[in-house]
Amino acid sequence: MLLHAALSPHATAALLPWKLLAEEIFAVLHDASVQVPARIVLPLAGGGSLFCMPAADSQLAMTKLITSTPANAGTPRPTIQGDVVVFDVATGSRRLTLDGPTITARRTAAVSLLAAQRLAAQPAGPLLVIGAGAQGKAHVEAFVAGLGVREVHVASRSTHSAQALVEHARSLGCDARLVSDIRLAARHCPLIVTCTPANAVVLHEAPRADAFVCAVGAFTPQMVELAPSLCLDFAQRGRIVVDTEDAAHEAGDLLQAGLDVPRLPTLAQALNAGPAQASGAVLFKSCGWGGWDLAAARLACAQAMQVAT
Structure with missing residues (x-):
């Protein structure tokens, strides 16, 4: 499924059911093909930060590019903004562009869910x-x-x-x-x-x-x-x-x-x-960790393919 426009927060969330996302995170932890280099954090003027978090497995490559702006707290502007772009490894083509803050919120909570389920x-x-x-x-x-x-x-x-x-x-x-x-x-x-x-x-x-x-x-x-x-x-x-x-x-x-x-x-x-x-x-x-974002990207692509078919 090829989508050139970034999915909305609602559309992104719809591709990431909680239980399935926790299961995908568990799968990423046991996938030897997963590669997650260190994330880049660039401090910005005014106390904000620019984050670049890439990751890949044998089939998908993705990067999350977001800004974190603590000064936006208490204003109509969100503190986290950006996108997650997912590519097909075999062809290099873009598969999905997902809402970055939604990915961050859901994958973080799903990691917590997995930990709580087991520990x-x-x-x-x-x-x-x-x-x-x-x-x-x-x-x-x-x-x-x-x-x-x-x-x-x-x-x-x-x-x-x-x-x-x-x-x-x-x-x-x-x-x-x-x-x-x-x-x-x-x-x-x-x-x-x-x-x-x-x-x-x-x-x-x-x-x-x-x-x-x-x-x-x-x-x-x-x-x-x-x-x-x-x-x-x-x-x-x-x-x-x-x-x-x-x-x-x-x-x-x-x-x-x-x-x-x-x-x-x-x-x-x-x-x-x-x-x-x-x-x-x-x-x-x-x-x-970028691996959590990769898990969300994997699940989103799988769910999007089911919707398309």
């Missing part, structure tokens, strides 16, 4: 989401569709955004509520997702022995969402899993806690360890 002691929740932006919304949708979560608690600096996410969760059939006391909510919820701009600590403790914390906001050494004491606590009494080896120079939460990040297991290693490991407190640190 969380209580995958059905209740769920506490800290941060009510695009990632907060995506994680609620992914966890509802993929884990059967039916109780959602939302915390955010923006009451308006938090209330909007609460209403969205209710539209998905959830008992959802706005919370102001994160510590109290963390005692109630075995599932916790932090997806903030990562410019300050938002989670100081996860007291439950069956806690599964998924931290996705921080992807540079300077960014942070989790208190260092919380990271150290997980290292001592539970498990810390990182999405890829790139976390060694990207996982700000863990680096600022002084942890030896290169020694931590990756998601692929944790999944290969088997379901017997899915017990106790787990911190999953997600920083992002």
Whole structure:
């Protein structure tokens, strides 16, 4: 299927059902033909960044080209903008052009979904989401569709955004509520997702022995969402899993806690360890990887071909 115009956010999302996307991410982790060079991050004037993230397997090649502009937060302009362009390896022709922010939101939440499916002691929740932006919304949708979560608690600096996410969760059939006391909510919820701009600590403790914390906001050494004491606590009494080896120079939460990040297991290693490991407190640190975008591109192309036929 050859589409020259970039698909809309809605059309892009329609090609990426949550459960199938999590399965495709798992498949990418076990595909020896996958190549993912280091992403290029170009700092821009004003505090923004330009990201170029290429990846390929034996059949498809893709690159995600997006800008991240934190200064757009609170304005009508999105903080993440750009496209994902997918090519056929055999012919070099363009297959699809997908909406970059939609790919980023959905593949990130689907990686969290896969980790929670395999590693969380209580995958059905209740769920506490800290941060009510695009990632907060995506994680609620992914966890509802993929884990059967039916109780959602939302915390955010923006009451308006938090209330909007609460209403969205209710539209998905959830008992959802706005919370102001994160510590109290963390005692109630075995599932916790932090997806903030990562410019300050938002989670100081996860007291439950069956806690599964998924931290996705921080992807540079300077960014942070989790208190260092919380990271150290997980290292001592539970498990810390990182999405890829790139976390060694990207996982700000863990680096600022002084942890030896290169020694931590990756998601692929944790999944290969088997379901017997899915017990106790787990911190999953997600920083992002071009392979996740490749998984989304593979699924989108497969789904688009089904629609075309």
